[in-house]
Amino acid sequence: MVGITDYSTYLPSYRIARDMIAQQWGTKSLGGIKAVANYDQDALTMAFEVAWNMVERDDTTLSHDGLYFASTTAPYWQRASSSFIAAACDLPDEIEAIDFGGSLRAGMSALRAALNAVVAGANQKVIVAVADVRDGAPESLEEQQFGDGAAALCIGKEGVIAELIAHGSRSDAFLDEWRRDKDSAVSSLGSRYTLERGYIANTVTIGKHILELARLNSIDIAHVALSSPDGRAHITAAKKLGFDPARLLEVPIADGGLTGVPLPITLLCQALDRAKPGDFVLTIGHGDGADAVLFRVTDQKPKVSRIPASASPLNIPTYSIFRKQRDFNRTATEEGGVMSNVTLEQEERQNVRLHATRCQKCNTVQFPITMVCVHCHNRSGLDEVRMRRRGTVFTFTKDYLYNAPVSPVGVGVIELDDGARFYCQLTDIDTEAIEIGQKVQLTLRRLRDGGRMHHYYWKCRPLAVTEVRSNQK
Amino acid sequence: MESSLKDKVAIIGIGCTKFGDNFDQSYEDMAAEAVFQALDDAKIDAARIDAGWLGTFSPGQGYGKASVSLADAIKMYDKPLTRVENYCATGTDAFRNAAFSVAAGIYDIVLVLGVEKLKDRPARGLASEGNHLYQHEGSTAPGLFALAATRYFEEFKIGRKPLAQVAVKNHHNGTLNPKAHFQMEVTEEQVLKAPMVAYPFGLFDCCPTTDGAAAAILCRADMAKQFRDDYVLVKGLGLAVNTGRPWFMPGHRFTGFPVTQAAAHQAYEMAAIKDPLKEIDLAEVHDCFTWTEISNYEDLGFCKKGEGANFISEGRSRLEGDLPVNPSGGLKSSGHPIGASGVRMIYEITTHLREQAGARQVKNARLGLAHNLGGLGAVACVVVLGQP
Numbered sequence: 101m102v103g104i105t106d107y108s109t110y111l112p113s114y115r116i117a118r119d120m121i122a123q124q125w126g127t128k129s130l131g132g133i134k135a136v137a138n139y140d141q142d143a144l145t146m147a148f149e150v151a152w153n154m155v156e157r158d159d160t161t162l163s164h165d166g167l168y169f170a171s172t173t174a175p176y177w178q179r180a181s182s183s184f185i186a187a188a189c190d191l192p193d194e195i196e197a198i199d200f201g202g203s204l205r206a207g208m209s210a211l212r213a214a215l216n217a218v219v220a221g222a223n224q225k226v227i228v229a230v231a232d233v234r235d236g237a238p239e240s241l242e243e244q245q246f247g248d249g250a251a252a253l254c255i256g257k258e259g260v261i262a263e264l265i266a267h268g269s270r271s272d273a274f275l276d277e278w279r280r281d282k283d284s285a286v287s288s289l290g291s292r293y294t295l296e297r298g299y300i301a302n303t304v305t306i307g308k309h310i311l312e313l314a315r316l317n318s319i320d321i322a323h324v325a326l327s328s329p330d331g332r333a334h335i336t337a338a339k340k341l342g343f344d345p346a347r348l349l350e351v352p353i354a355d356g357g358l359t360g361v362p363l364p365i366t367l368l369c370q371a372l373d374r375a376k377p378g379d380f381v382l383t384i385g386h387g388d389g390a391d392a393v394l395f396r397v398t399d400q401k402p403k404v405s406r407i408p409a410s411a412s413p414l415n416i417p418t419y420s421i422f423r424k425q426r427d428f429n430r431t432a433t434e435e436g437g438v439m440s441n442v443t444l445e446q447e448e449r450q451n452v453r454l455h456a457t458r459c460q461k462c463n464t465v466q467f468p469i470t471m472v473c474v475h476c477h478n479r480s481g482l483d484e485v486r487m488r489r490r491g492t493v494f495t496f497t498k499d500y501l502y503n504a505p506v507s508p509v510g511v512g513v514i515e516l517d518d519g520a521r522f523y524c525q526l527t528d529i530d531t532e533a534i535e536i537g538q539k540v541q542l543t544l545r546r547l548r549d550g551g552r553m554h555h556y557y558w559k560c561r562p563l564a565v566t567e568v569r570s571n572q573k
Numbered sequence: 574m575e576s577s578l579k580d581k582v583a584i585i586g587i588g589c590t591k592f593g594d595n596f597d598q599s600y601e602d603m604a605a606e607a608v609f610q611a612l613d614d615a616k617i618d619a620a621r622i623d624a625g626w627l628g629t630f631s632p633g634q635g636y637g638k639a640s641v642s643l644a645d646a647i648k649m650y651d652k653p654l655t656r657v658e659n660y661c662a663t664g665t666d667a668f669r670n671a672a673f674s675v676a677a678g679i680y681d682i683v684l685v686l687g688v689e690k691l692k693d694r695p696a697r698g699l700a701s702e703g704n705h706l707y708q709h710e711g712s713t714a715p716g717l718f719a720l721a722a723t724r725y726f727e728e729f730k731i732g733r734k735p736l737a738q739v740a741v742k743n744h745h746n747g748t749l750n751p752k753a754h755f756q757m758e759v760t761e762e763q764v765l766k767a768p769m770v771a772y773p774f775g776l777f778d779c780c781p782t783t784d785g786a787a788a789a790i791l792c793r794a795d796m797a798k799q800f801r802d803d804y805v806l807v808k809g810l811g812l813a814v815n816t817g818r819p820w821f822m823p824g825h826r827f828t829g830f831p832v833t834q835a836a837a838h839q840a841y842e843m844a845a846i847k848d849p850l851k852e853i854d855l856a857e858v859h860d861c862f863t864w865t866e867i868s869n870y871e872d873l874g875f876c877k878k879g880e881g882a883n884f885i886s887e888g889r890s891r892l893e894g895d896l897p898v899n900p901s902g903g904l905k906s907s908g909h910p911i912g913a914s915g916v917r918m919i920y921e922i923t924t925h926l927r928e929q930a931g932a933r934q935v936k937n938a939r940l941g942l943a944h945n946l947g948g949l950g951a952v953a954c955v956v957v958l959g960q961p
Contacts, residue, residue: 439706451707467821468708474822495727495827497719498772502711508769511716513820513827523709523820536727547710557707 102218103260103395105225107369108153109407110146110250111356112137113528113561114425116416118244124419125239130331132354136416137233137248138528139428139505140545140559143171144181146231148188148544150252153408154227155189156489162258164191166217166226168210170200170361172279173233175546175554184556185229188544190453190486196223204277204327204387206230207251207361208269212391214255215264225256232360235426237285245331246286247357251365261402262372262381262395266313270306272389274298277329284430290330299329302390303337310382310392311341318342321394322379325349325367327386331358337384372397373405409564414530424505429549432503438551449484451557454542456487456520465520489542490563491516498531503548510534514542514560528561539563579843581676582807583797584958586615586790589920592908593754595784600633600690604646607786607913608686615790615800622790623680624653628667628687630660630911631694643686660947661859662812663687664915665954668789669810675791676807682796687917688786689910709818715771715779715862717949720820722773722864724827728879733773735882736863737764740777742891743860743899747906749892749933754783754908764863778863783908787916789923797961803927808940809846809957811839817951832953833872833946840942840955841874849874849942850896853957855925855935857918859946860903866890870898873944873955892933900925900933915954918943922958 114136122129137146147169155164167189169182182197198213200206207230214226231250236242276298277288288294303326311318324343328334331353338348349367351358359366364385371381377399384392416422439447449455450468458465459473460481467487472479496512502525510526512534526534527545540560547557588610590603598606612619627643636642640654657667664687671685704712726732741761747753759777767775797804813835819825837849846852858873860866867881875896876884884890890898901907901921904914922941924930930938943956 447707464823466823474816475824495720495724497716497723498769499713499716499719500769500771501713501716508772511712511720513720519823521821521823521825523712523818536723547707550706555707555710557710 101260101263102215102257103255103263103398104253104372105256105259105261106154106158106254107261107372107406108150108252109366109369110149111135112141112146112248113414114138114416115413116422120419121244127239130244130353134244134247134357135249136422136425139425140527140547141233142175142429142546143173143231143233144175144184145544145546145556146233146248146250147171147181147229147252148185150250151185151227151229152189154252154254155191160258162225164195164225164227166196166214166223167191168198168200168214168226168228170206170210170228170230171232172201172204172206172361174199174201184452187448187452188556204360205385205389205391206387207365208383208385208391208393211253211255211365211393212267212269215267215393218255218257219264225254228253228255228365230362230365232362234360235285238423240285241290242286242288245353245358247359249356249359249362249366251362251369253365253369259400260398261400262397265380265394265396266310267391267393268306268309268313269391270302270389272302295329295333299333299386300337300340303334303384303386304340306390306392307337307341307382307384310394314394316380320380321347321382323347323349323371323375323381325364325371325381325383327364327367327384328358329386369407372401373407375401377401414528421506428505429546432549434550434552438553454487454489454558455484458483458485465518467520467522487520488517491522491540493526493534493536493538493540494521495536496526496534498534512560514540522558525559526561527559578672578676578810579808579845580806581794582672582791583794584789584805584807584919584923585792585797585800586611586617587788587920587923588614589752589787589917590785591752592783592785592910592917594692596692598784600642600688600693601646603690603784603786604643604686604688607688607788608647608684611684611788611790617682617790617800619647619649621682622649622652622684623682624674625649625655625684625686626667626671627654627656628658628663628685628912628916629656630658630663630689633690633693658912659954660952661861661909661911662915662945662947662952662954663912664787665918665943665945665956666812666915667912668916668919668956669812669954671791672807672810675793682790682792684788684790685916686786686788687913687915689912690784691782691910692784709820713771715774718862718865719771719774721827721868721949722862725864725868726773728828729882731882733765734761735867735885736773736778737761738885739860739863739866740764740905742885743903743905746892746900746933747902749931750902750907753902753906754781755902755906774862774864780861780904780909783910785908785910785913785917787913787920789916789919804961805923805926805958806961807956808959809840809842809844809955811836811843811955812953813839814952815950817948819949829868829878830872830946830950830953832950833869833944833955836953836955837873840957844957846957850876852940853896853942854938854940855897855900855922856942856944857901857903857921858898858944860899860905861909861946863905865946866898866903869944869946873942892935897935900930900935915943915945918945919956919958926958926960
């Protein structure tokens with residue numbers, strides 16, 4: 101049996117009310133709030149969040165052998181996000197890492213590729229991690245509609261939660277929504293014709309095709325996860341396919357936004373969270389055609405939700421701060437030095453994989469990796485170990501001298517759960533609320549740009565209450 | 574053993590530029606001014622100098638990390654000159670190494686110069702120079718010391734008020750020191766209401782970035798009388814180095830500086846000091862931030878750990894207190910040109926021991942201490958000086 105063995109979603113912590121955006125421009129508000137990536141986040145780091153979520157709680161002996169990343173907003177044109185995410189998850193170098201992109205259905209394409217690879221026996225266990233941080237032009241409708249987010253699935257043969265029943269794809273060069281290589285904002289030809297000829301035609305055609313393949317009727321499908329170009333058209337498509345609107349997953353426009361590539365996968369995860377064994381779940385993602393996958397939920401489905409609750413949302417107080425956060429990494433000067441790739445390589449195990457040293461004699465776990473125990477000065481029998489990624493704030497400051505869009509920046513010394521100490525910025529946090537003893541999770545962030553490179557490193561964020569009880573490595 | 578050094582080395586000349594925004598002086602100008610002041614003070618010619626030690630963190634443009642910026646400033650060529658750099662303990666460590674050479678009988682007369690030009694730099698202050706580009710990217714000196722202060726607040730249940738009292742005291746002393754960067758009184762309220770730099774440090778909790786140079790001429794103690802009657806003797810020296818990254822040290826407490834305790838222990842042993850509070854008449858300590866001075870009281874043994882806030886609140890470290898600390902105004906008012914600071918402290922102590930400190934003169938000053946602290950407790954150097 102091939103199918104989904106784990107799933108997870110991620111919504112960034114920051115929120116902005118659409119009324120605030122509309123007020124800025126004197127336009128009509130779509131209402132609700134949109135989820136916004138912090139200035140130190142991008143598609144790579146958000147995909148890491150969800151991928152790590154699954155790696156962290158995986159207690160099986162079978163290692164992941166594939167990591168497929170999909171996004172239309174990957175941080176590099178040339179340099180694989182998937183390889184970096186795999187390293188940050190401390191997965192072995194033998195892993196097959198692939199970046200998918202170029203279309204809103206890139207995540208569904210990655211999912212289908214993973215399913216095909218496992219069905220063919222080429223791979224055993226593949227993570228599909230997808231994320232987008234999409235920009236609509238200032239004042240545009242998209243600026244209000246879009247939200248940022250990530251979702252991930254694990255595809256394998258053991259412990260299958262949802263079994264693959266059928267899947268399919270169709271291609272369509274019809275022009276509805278695009279972004280050129282030199283654009284930062286999405287362009288679209290919003291019209292009734294565009295919707296009907298583009299989104300609805302493709303979604304309905306592929307939906308019918310899948311039902312035929314599976315020899316099922318629309319009444320048999322318990323959960324319908326349809327991506328949506330506008331938060332409304334998926335309802336029309338569902339009706340045309342004969343689905344009961346009550347079985348249609350709600351596109352989270354009121355509390356999140358149109359997340360792009362992750363949208364259909366996020367809806368699929370939400371469907372899995374509420375599904376019962378035996379339920380059929382149909383997912384369709386659009387973009388230059390459409391991809392569809394049909395799963396049947398098994399009795400292996402876990403009782404607790406696999407979707408972590410995010411920490412308390414942080415409201416962005418003004419439109420100008422939203423803009424500043426949004427544009428910081430694009431406009432910040434590339435100050436500061438650059439490490440040679442010799443140093444980057446030498447320190448990869450500690451700086452990317454978060455390995456540390458454990459002394460066999462006194463058991464002290466210490467970072468960075470060392471030749472001599474900092475506690476007992478032992479220099480034989482020092483093991484390289486994976487450092488724990490959760491801990492508590494031992495001490496902190498709120499530094500007003502940091503180069504960041506919002507001042508001050510929280511900086512702390514973290515006592516990790518294995519006793520190692522880690523020094524880093526505190527992110528996704530109300531700096532006024534930082535406390536000694538607060539529980540935190542290390543998180544990969546874009547630290548800064550320099551030397552025409554993005555520099556990724558670790559910060560920590562508050563740990564949500566529901567995260568505290570899950571497994572960890 | 575170092576203990577053999579006591580009373581073997583004398584200070585016979587001292588010099589110090591005005592500390593401040595010395596926009597009209599170059600690195601070389603300041604270096605030359607301080608050295609020539611010290612030579613004039615000792616009434617000797619540069620030709621009599623056998624060897625020199627330069628303490629500097631960042632030499633002027635084009636000098637690189639060598640001792641050539643001393644050679645070129647005073648055109649002292651073909652002599653053994655050594656550059657010392659040890660974080661903010663650079664100045665006192667340069668002095669310490671110079672003293673060793675004299676005590677060892679290698680040289681008769683040597684020169685120590687500490688010099689720094691921080692205001693010529695494009696960025697403000699010491700913006701993250703030499704930081705690991707990931708592991709402590711962007712971290713700042715106030716941000717690092719603030720980590721320790723926050724933890725100290727948590728353990729000893731103090732607030733920002735005693736820190737403000739340190740600023741008030743050192744700003745007051747600065748008004749009496751014509752060479753200090755700031756001659757400006759501040760009130761406790763002003764300090765507490767100043768803009769934040771790195772919580773819990775506001776603007777007046779931080780020392781400024783400053784230009785300056787200071788120099789000293791050392792000679793064999795048995796020669797000192799040839800030059801002057803009011804020479805000063807080196808009584809004790811101590812240097813300790815600990816981790817440069819305490820934030821990664823498992824179990825580290827952050828409530829004080831073991832390096833200062835270790836360096837002070839060495840210096841006190843050498844100087845045969847049993848009770849520093851009673852025996853030491855004045856101290857110039859490293860108040861890079863107001864809280865650092867409170868920790869210094871404790872680490873130098875002036876009071877017990879956790880009692881530093883009372884030490885300031887009770888006025889014991891004021892000019893008229895039982896152990897005046899930072900009569901110069903400290904780094905807080907004098908400013909902190911890295912390599913120059915330690916030598917400037919030695920200049921200050923020597924001035925008091927010679928009873929030439931004017932309005933800020935500490936009464937009956939016979940034994941004085943200078944203390945530098947580099948990094949967040951990475952390096953500490955303690956120098957004890959006394960009257961013959």
